[in-house]
Amino acid sequence: MATRKSAEKSNVSRDELLKYYRDMLLIRRFEEKAGQLYGMGMIGGFCHLYIGQEAVVVGLEAAAKEGDKRITSYRDHGHMLVAGMDPKGVMAELTGRIGGYSKGKGGSMHMFSREKHFYGGHGIVGAQVPLGTGLGFADKYKGNDNVTFVYFGDGAANQGQVYESYNMAELWNLPVIYVIENNQYAMGTSTKRATKSPNLWERGAAYGIKGEMVDGMDVMAVKAAAEKAVAVCRAGEGPYILEMMTYRYRGHSMSDPAKYRTREEVQKVRETRDAIEHVRELLIEGNLASDDDLKAIDKEIKAIVNEAADFSKESPEPDVSELWTDIYA
Amino acid sequence: MATQILMPALSPTMEEGTLAKWLVKEGDEVKSGMIIAEIETDKATMEFEAVDEGTVGKILIAEGTEGVKVNTPIAVLVEEGESAEDVAAPAAPVAAAPAPAAAPVAAAPAPAALVAPAKPDWPEGTAMKSMTVREALREAMAEEMRANENVFLMGEEVGEYQGAYKISQGLLDEFGARRVIDTPITEMGFAGLAVGAAWGGLNPIVEFMTFNFAMQAIDHIINSAAKTNYMSGGQLPCPIVFRGPNGAAARVAAQHSQDYAAWYSQIPGLKVVMPYTAADAKGLLKAAIRDPNPVVFLENEILYGRTFDVPVLDDFIVPIGKARIARPGKDVTIVSFGIGMTYALEAAERLAKDGIDAEVIDLRTIRPMDTATIIESVKKTNRLVTVEEGFPQSSVGNFISATVMQQAFDWLDAPVINLCGKDVPMPYAANLEKLALVTTDEVVAAVKQVTYR
Numbered sequence: 057m058a059t060r061k062s063a064e065k066s067n068v069s070r071d072e073l074l075k076y077y078r079d080m081l082l083i084r085r086f087e088e089k090a091g092q093l094y095g096m097g098m099i100g101g102f103c104h105l106y107i108g109q110e111a112v113v114v115g116l117e118a119a120a121k122e123g124d125k126r127i128t129s130y131r132d133h134g135h136m137l138v139a140g141m142d143p144k145g146v147m148a149e150l151t152g153r154i155g156g157y158s159k160g161k162g163g164s165m166h167m168f169s170r171e172k173h174f175y176g177g178h179g180i181v182g183a184q185v186p187l188g189t190g191l192g193f194a195d196k197y198k199g200n201d202n203v204t205f206v207y208f209g210d211g212a213a214n215q216g217q218v219y220e221s222y223n224m225a226e227l228w229n230l231p232v233i234y235v236i237e238n239n240q241y242a243m244g245t246s247t248k249r250a251t252k253s254p255n256l257w258e259r260g261a262a263y264g265i266k267g268e269m270v271d272g273m274d275v276m277a278v279k280a281a282a283e284k285a286v287a288v289c290r291a292g293e294g295p296y297i298l299e300m301m302t303y304r305y306r307g308h309s310m311s312d313p314a315k316y317r318t319r320e321e322v323q324k325v326r327e328t329r330d331a332i333e334h335v336r337e338l339l340i341e342g343n344l345a346s347d348d349d350l351k352a353i354d355k356e357i358k359a360i361v362n363e364a365a366d367f368s369k370e371s372p373e374p375d376v377s378e379l380w381t382d383i384y385a
Numbered sequence: 386m387a388t389q390i391l392m393p394a395l396s397p398t399m400e401e402g403t404l405a406k407w408l409v410k411e412g413d414e415v416k417s418g419m420i421i422a423e424i425e426t427d428k429a430t431m432e433f434e435a436v437d438e439g440t441v442g443k444i445l446i447a448e449g450t451e452g453v454k455v456n457t458p459i460a461v462l463v464e465e466g467e468s469a470e471d472v473a474a475p476a477a478p479v480a481a482a483p484a485p486a487a488a489p490v491a492a493a494p495a496p497a498a499l500v501a502p503a504k505p506d507w508p509e510g511t512a513m514k515s516m517t518v519r520e521a522l523r524e525a526m527a528e529e530m531r532a533n534e535n536v537f538l539m540g541e542e543v544g545e546y547q548g549a550y551k552i553s554q555g556l557l558d559e560f561g562a563r564r565v566i567d568t569p570i571t572e573m574g575f576a577g578l579a580v581g582a583a584w585g586g587l588n589p590i591v592e593f594m595t596f597n598f599a600m601q602a603i604d605h606i607i608n609s610a611a612k613t614n615y616m617s618g619g620q621l622p623c624p625i626v627f628r629g630p631n632g633a634a635a636r637v638a639a640q641h642s643q644d645y646a647a648w649y650s651q652i653p654g655l656k657v658v659m660p661y662t663a664a665d666a667k668g669l670l671k672a673a674i675r676d677p678n679p680v681v682f683l684e685n686e687i688l689y690g691r692t693f694d695v696p697v698l699d700d701f702i703v704p705i706g707k708a709r710i711a712r713p714g715k716d717v718t719i720v721s722f723g724i725g726m727t728y729a730l731e732a733a734e735r736l737a738k739d740g741i742d743a744e745v746i747d748l749r750t751i752r753p754m755d756t757a758t759i760i761e762s763v764k765k766t767n768r769l770v771t772v773e774e775g776f777p778q779s780s781v782g783n784f785i786s787a788t789v790m791q792q793a794f795d796w797l798d799a800p801v802i803n804l805c806g807k808d809v810p811m812p813y814a815a816n817l818e819k820l821a822l823v824t825t826d827e828v829v830a831a832v833k834q835v836t837y838r
């Protein structure tokens with residue numbers, strides 16, 4: 057886990073690498089912009105940024121096909137962008153405008169897109185785990201070969217409903233990939249202060265679920281593990297657990313003073329394990345892309361993000377009549 | 386082009402803060418991601434990272450300045466070749482941003498003077514000290530923990546993090562990790578564990594980070610804590626306090642903004658307390674910790690930072706189950722509790738200007754409810770409006786209306802109005818959120834309706 061697979065070893069093409077670079081950079085720049093808009097009071101409430109963890113969702117989505125579903129927690133912006141949701145609609149939801157994916161009624165933590173099979177965006181820690189298990193149940197019931205990616209944190213991994221879900225998922229061989237995004241902290245509580253079982257993925261063994269730990273800062277390693285897990289699930293032999301070792305660079309939410317870890321600790325990860333830097337190096341050192349190529353991508357991403365930010369400011373607030381819509385179907 | 390650095394909003398309820406410290410000076414180079422200042426909110430001191438790059442041309446707000454409003458320009462970044470003087474007078478960037486996120490009332494701390502208890506809970510001449518609700522809650526817990534070795538606090542982030550909302554700040558230092566216990570995120574688990582510990586002879590205080598997450602644990606609050614004394618023929622009482630912020634904060638949307646007063650008020654075996662002032666927060670929390678029954682103690686994030694007078698007494702207790710007449714009056718009775726009191730008292734002040742003299746009752750305890758005080762008041766005023774933040778159907782106000790109808794029907798001169806939050810999940814959008822909450826205007830209008838003005 058400590059050493060990274062090189063590009064050659066994982067047999068990854070230039071186009072593929074460039075796509076990962078682009079997707080991860082989109083998430084990072086989008087989140088930086090969201091942080092900025094929060095500071096300006098354009099975004100309110102809780103806002104949890106995904107900066108640092110980009111390789112996890114980008115690697116997993118690389119193994120997905122049309123029809124696969126995904127569900128996650130409140131730290132959801134990255135998942136939506138990679139699932140193909142429009143950055144404009146995501147940002148406008150953050151600012152609470154009608155152009156947002158939930159018409160401004162859900163906000164950062166509660167966004168959905170049926171079209172892109174993105175089932176949220178959930179504010180209650182752990183709730184998405186049985187919900188995602190149910191999405192998998194529905195696919196198995198219908199007899200298709202879709203899988204569901206259920207993302208949750210190291211903190212969520214201690215909720216009882218996770219284990220109730222594991223038991224049913226294995227009992228009924230549901231096509232569900234449980235992705236534990238172990239960023240080592242649940243708010244201010246490090247995993248060491250929350251559990252004495254260090255390997256969260258191993259807990260699945262008690263229910264007979266296969267799994268493994270993966271370097272979640274290495275997009276190729278994530279992709280390789282995801283392909284394996286997806287194959288198992290599509291073959292009707294799910295579920296599968298992937299514990300992604302990752303790290304969040306920012307505070308838990310925008311209002312976290314983050315006194316529970318040192319700046320040096322954050323700095324060290326940024327300097328030695330950053331997922332985007334890693335792919336950039338592979339591209340440059342492998343002579344797969346030039347500095348100019350990457351600069352062009354940076355520019356393109358910046359334009360997308362600025363366009364999203366502009367849209368999120370221009371889109372009007374929902375009409376007051378929206379207060380009373382969507383309560384019942 | 387020069388860029389202004391604006392005072393950032395660093396939490397959902399922040400409207401202003403103290404610029405505690407500048408970590409850069411004029412002339413310094415700033416890179417994106419660099420920490421440039423420390424800003425104090427009422428909850429914490431936060432590091433403020435630069436987003437834009439450039440040279441610090443001018444510092445507009447000196448360090449140590451208190452009460453700096455969000456979005457006020459605090460410094461100017463210039464690019465090479467520019468000087469701060471080139472920068473035109475700051476345009477008002479505030480105008481670009483939508484109305485501040487916080488609920489409209491958050492800005493107006495209720496003046497302590499409004500709160501003039503008809504029968505105070507402390508002897509005349511008692512010295513008073515001004516403190517926030519947050520400090521009052523902390524003092525209550527600390528005093529009870531000093532007095533009783535079996536009292537302990539358990540919850541998410543209550544110890545090393547010093548409390549998600551800083552209610553338990555300093556308690557870990559004073560009482561140690563044996564009595565201030567950080568839990569994993571397992572509400573159902575630690576709520577059940579705490580009920581067991583209460584049966585085992587301890588007096589747990591369980592902090593829910595917010596009551597929204599207590600829904601994970603509600604089975605233990607109701608089925609285990611509230612009902613077992615009865616089912617065991619009185620053998621297993623459960624002396625436990627479940628406490629934490631309840632109701633809407635600001636812009637945190639439907640899953641994080643619900644008032645549970647009416648829910649818990651339904652349950653025999655539970656006591657339900659919802660204080661408004663700091664004095665009540667302190668006196669009632671101490672009473673709750675000593676109570677031999679399970680007490681659901683509903684706090685409010687927006688009230689945490691409000692300041693009130695609290696009596697300086699060695700052992701100040703407010704009895705559970707007694708309402709407080711916050712403002713005596715003769716024309717109409719307004720009953721509320723918790724943050725609803727803000728609207729009730731504001732409305733009463735405005736109504737006074739129109740010649741309507743409202744009596745405002747702060748319920749303080751929802752269960753057992755001091756209906757006697759309400760009935761007595763209604764017999765005097767003949768009109769009643771109830772105000773709460775929760776949903777309208779089966780609200781606390783509905784119960785009060787039914788009680789008044791049965792016990793004081795002949796005294797009523799108008800149908801009772803129950804003001805509540807709107808019958809919708811809490812929306813995120815700023816404009817819709819305002820509409821979803823009960824407002825002072827609605828209280829004024831309801832009072833005019835029942836007084837036929």
Ligand SMILES: Cc1ncc(C[n+]2csc(CCOP(=O)(O)OP(=O)(O)O)c2C)c(N)n1
Binds near residue numbers: 182
């Ligand atoms: C049931 C519940 N309890 C508590 C919270 C408050 N809370 C929100 S996020 C969080 C930490 C979760 O950490 P983790 O699962 O590791 O996810 P991460 O934030 O690191 O992505 C807590 C305690 C909540 N939203 N829901």
Ligand SMILES: [Mg+2]
Binds near residue numbers: 210211239240242
């Ligand atoms: Mg985590």
